[in-house]
Amino acid sequence: MASPAACAALARPPALLDYAAIHACLLRGDARLSLPLLALLLLLHFRLLAAAASAHFTPAVSRLAARLRLSPSMAAVTLLALGNGAPDAFASAAALGGPGGMPRAGLAAILSAGAFVSAFVVGAVALIAAPFAVPPASFARDVFFYLIAASGLFYIYLSAEIFLWQAVGLVLFYVFFVGLVFYMDLGGGDGKAVTSSVAELQMANGVGHVAMDLPVTVEDHKQQHPALCSVLRKVTEVWEWPIAFVLKLTIPSTLPSEWNKVYICVNICLCPLLLLYSFSSFIPLDTRIVFLLPQIRFPIWSVVLFASLCLALSHFLLEKEAPERENIASTLISFMMSVFWISTMAGELLNCLAAIGVIMDFPPSILGMTVLAWGNSVGDLVADVALAKAGQPTIAIAGCFAGPMFNMLVGLGTALVVQTARVYPKAYVLEFHVGIVVAFVFLLLSLMGTLLVVTWARFRVPRFWGYCLMGIYILFTIVSIAIASTSG
Numbered sequence: 176m177a178s179p180a181a182c183a184a185l186a187r188p189p190a191l192l193d194y195a196a197i198h199a200c201l202l203r204g205d206a207r208l209s210l211p212l213l214a215l216l217l218l219l220h221f222r223l224l225a226a227a228a229s230a231h232f233t234p235a236v237s238r239l240a241a242r243l244r245l246s247p248s249m250a251a252v253t254l255l256a257l258g259n260g261a262p263d264a265f266a267s268a269a270a271l272g273g274p275g276g277m278p279r280a281g282l283a284a285i286l287s288a289g290a291f292v293s294a295f296v297v298g299a300v301a302l303i304a305a306p307f308a309v310p311p312a313s314f315a316r317d318v319f320f321y322l323i324a325a326s327g328l329f330y331i332y333l334s335a336e337i338f339l340w341q342a343v344g345l346v347l348f349y350v351f352f353v354g355l356v357f358y359m360d361l362g363g364g365d366g367k368a369v370t371s372s373v374a375e376l377q378m379a380n381g382v383g384h385v386a387m388d389l390p391v392t393v394e395d396h397k398q399q400h401p402a403l404c405s406v407l408r409k410v411t412e413v414w415e416w417p418i419a420f421v422l423k424l425t426i427p428s429t430l431p432s433e434w435n436k437v438y439i440c441v442n443i444c445l446c447p448l449l450l451l452y453s454f455s456s457f458i459p460l461d462t463r464i465v466f467l468l469p470q471i472r473f474p475i476w477s478v479v480l481f482a483s484l485c486l487a488l489s490h491f492l493l494e495k496e497a498p499e500r501e502n503i504a505s506t507l508i509s510f511m512m513s514v515f516w517i518s519t520m521a522g523e524l525l526n527c528l529a530a531i532g533v534i535m536d537f538p539p540s541i542l543g544m545t546v547l548a549w550g551n552s553v554g555d556l557v558a559d560v561a562l563a564k565a566g567q568p569t570i571a572i573a574g575c576f577a578g579p580m581f582n583m584l585v586g587l588g589t590a591l592v593v594q595t596a597r598v599y600p601k602a603y604v605l606e607f608h609v610g611i612v613v614a615f616v617f618l619l620l621s622l623m624g625t626l627l628v629v630t631w632a633r634f635r636v637p638r639f640w641g642y643c644l645m646g647i648y649i650l651f652t653i654v655s656i657a658i659a660s661t662s663g
Contacts, residue, residue: 191523192216194530206534213534217527224520224557226418231426232513233561236570238429238506246360250570252317252353252577254510282332282605285587286614287655288555289325289579294621294648296556297575301641303560304568311634312359317576318626320352324580325622328587329615336602339595345588349581425449426512429505434497436490443487446512447479453515517558555579572636576622610658617651 194216198209240250328345331337427442428434451460463472466481555578562571595603621644628640 191519192526194527195533198530198534209534210531213527213531217524217531220520220524220527221557223418223421224517224524227422227426227513227516227520230419231422231509232517232558233565233567235429235506235510235513236562237565237567238501239503239510240570242501242503242506246313249356249360250573252356252573252581282587283608283611283614285579285582286611286618289583290614290618290621290651291648292555292559292575292579293321293618293625294644294651296559297572297621297625298641298644298648299556299560300563300568300571300575301636301638301644304563304571305636305638305641306632307568308635309569309572309629313356313573314629314634315626316355316359317573318622320348320355321576321580322619322622322626324348324584325615325618328583329619332605332607332611332615335605335607337591337595337605338602339592339599342588342591342595342603345584346592349584349588352580352584422516426516427505427509429501429509431497431500436494439494440487440491442508443490444480444483446508447483448476449515450511451476451479453518568636610655613651613654613658617647617654621647 194213197212198204198206202208202212236250236254239245239254245253324345327348331341423438424441425445427439427446451458458475460474460476462475464475464478465471466473466478555575559571559574562568562574591603597603624647625640625644628643629636632640
């Protein structure tokens with residue numbers, strides 16, 4: 176049985192770096208050199224992911240929600256769920272439906288990631304932003320629907336088979352949920368634009384500080400260790416400039432005050448190529464198509480590059496002044512490219528963590544239960560924490576339930592629709608494993624606990640519950656590792 180970590184690779188584009196080759200070939204298998212280098216690359220990936228989340232993804236979500244006049248819950252079940260959940264949904268679909276599909280691994284990945292988000296990520300948001308109020312109706316609705324979805328899938332899993340109508344029902348359940356969200360918010364007069372000033376969206380300390388604030392303040396550190404702070408500031412500047420430059424080249428700015436003709440032209444050239452690369456698992460870059468000349472087939476990447484260059488040249492020659500107001504098309508492209516970087520860097524983070532685990536001789540089953548869930552969900556963690564620190568904890572907490580529910584119902588549900596359609600009218604057999612049952616139990620416990628505690632606190636998220644949720648996830652991890660170690 177292949178480890179779940181292999182499943183995620185099926186749905187992601189090829190890795191930017193071959194970490195196994197770096198260890199085995201470049202550094203000749205010397206762990207003393209490989210581990211520090213991989214740890215440094217790990218920090219770089221996380222910093223790039225965090226910068227994309229705070230400096231681009233968070234403003235894009237807020238501005239799109241404001242332009243479309245979406246309430247926080249509407250933004251969470253659409254924009255945030257799609258941004259955080261689409262990469263994981265593709266991963267589960269490929270794990271279940273690809274050649275040599277691995278249904279147990281795909282289901283375990285979805286549930287482990289769901290437990291991580293509903294416990295650890297919700298706990299992190301609570302520790303950073305709590306105490307904060309949540310809308311009673313929308314919060315109870317989101318958690319209750321996620322509970323129903325998880326309970327229904329748990330019942331199907333215990334029956335050890337799923338029929339086509341059940342798989343279709345999973346997808347339709349999320350469609351019904353989104354429809355209900357729009358009906359409640361628009362009909363209840365809550366369909367106001369999500370207002371957030373630019374000052375709220377810009378974080379004073381950048382996105383690298385996604386962990387909880389420490390008791391000792393930055394000013395205390397400056398007074399006690401001025402030389403160390405000076406060195407750290409210079410090191411941070413060395414990291415910040417290339418990261419900001421790369422993101423500026425590939426993510427268009429949405430504000431007229433930040434308009435730059437050269438950067439916009441580079442955006443027009445690079446964004447289509449990067450989006451094509453993100454789908455290279457489904458459409459290979461060297462796929463040949465007919466373009467202009469009927470007798471010659473060109474690689475699809477060359478066609479996209481040619482079209483992008485023509486558009487960039489036209490923009491450079493024709494556009495003379497900055498637009499008078501924000502363009503919703505630019506905001507949408509900024510959102511899509513932010514999702515691309517979050518997904519890509521989460522994949523690189525996962526591959527790098529897996530390589531470190533292999534070098535340190537961790538069993539594949541344990542890597543699958545830990546690295547896969549953390550790697551696939553680190554995008555959710557950074558995006559939701561960035562939203563919470565930017566003054567949008569309501570969207571963040573709603574996204575903690577909408578994103579995993581999107582993965583479960585749309586990602587896994589779509590893959591199950593394909594599999595059950597192939598064997599229709601017979602049922603598709605599900606492979607039983609006690610680790611998946613444990614994941615279901617902990618997921619349901621964390622959801623029921625959050626619903627009860629927040630309701631008891633009069634729909635305010637208390638800080639102590641953040642610690643409790645993190646404790647629940649640590650317990651889940653320990654139990655999962657124990658089961659994986661004994662059962663393989």
